[in-house]
Amino acid sequence: MDRIFDFIGGNFGEWEIISINTIVGNPIEKASHLRIFQSIMEKENQGIWTLKGFRSNLRYTEKHEKEQLTAIQANLGRNEATLAALIPIRKSALWWELAQDERRKIFENQSHHTEIGLQYLPAIARRLYHSRDIGEPFDFLTWFEYAPEHEVAFEKLLAQLRASEEWSYVDREIDIRLIKV
């Protein structure tokens, strides 16, 4: 169970929520703080909302890309990374009906997803959590951590991803910004 995590929006937690912006689709309820911990996969009334996600193997990354990522990726929890973003996203049925090679083509050949992310490493640490397979309202919980001096770079990273072909398949997206308490 150590790979499943709960992202709990509530009245306390190690991250203070600065803003919750609905980019597309239905909004979520307001909360002032976020806490993250390993899920025990039991239903409990936790906070105002709970989003669950699991870490998994990379689904599209090829060997040469994996080697580049491994070489320069940043760890979570760095002292200087006092800002974070939690961006839950859902992709349309059209995306999920595509075959692996079709999704890969859109993800990388057309949208340069990994290539864009690499440009901002190690400044912007990223982690992906999968939610679709466990019946959650979002397909993915994307998580970013960075120092205040990289906030502008982070906005640019997001703008590049949102302008991509891949993002035309995103039908729900909430942008939650946080600061370490």
Place this chain on the structure above:
Amino acid sequence: MDRIFDFIGGNFGEWEIISINTIVGNPIEKASHLRIFQSIMEKENQGIWTLKGFRSNLRYTEKHEKEQLTAIQANLGRNEATLAALIPIRKSALWWELAQDERRKIFENQSHHTEIGLQYLPAIARRLYHSRDIGEPFDFLTWFEYAPEHEVAFEKLLAQLRASEEWSYVDREIDIRLIKV
């Protein structure tokens, strides 16, 4: 939650267990029957053992293969398909450390996984359930349904898969055979 299923070995159920053979790795406990139903993801003391798995999108299948599969695949629950096999498998850490393109190459280019399966359709209906991401002891629960006249064909299908390069990464495998009650 409609995509997560419990495979419960116990004293009753719609499938009678004919045999449980450990192919590689640790065995599981004996049980006389199997029942399958949608999981509510709550921990309960259910039967002798419970294996959980979720249905998901295809991870390696390319467009041309998906089209072939869709054209000839068989449904579960056919009246004549009175025999079944539940084969939980786990793959080694080495497999999971491979990048997507490396796994795809072993899965199809070298092991012809989809191509082999296609040879036995529609006689042998197959369904894959994913378990690794929800902290289960196996990575996959593979499920097969067929009529008694296709039992020999099913053994041949299994032999072909087990002889493949892909199977050299399987470090736990239990072969459970069943007959409809």
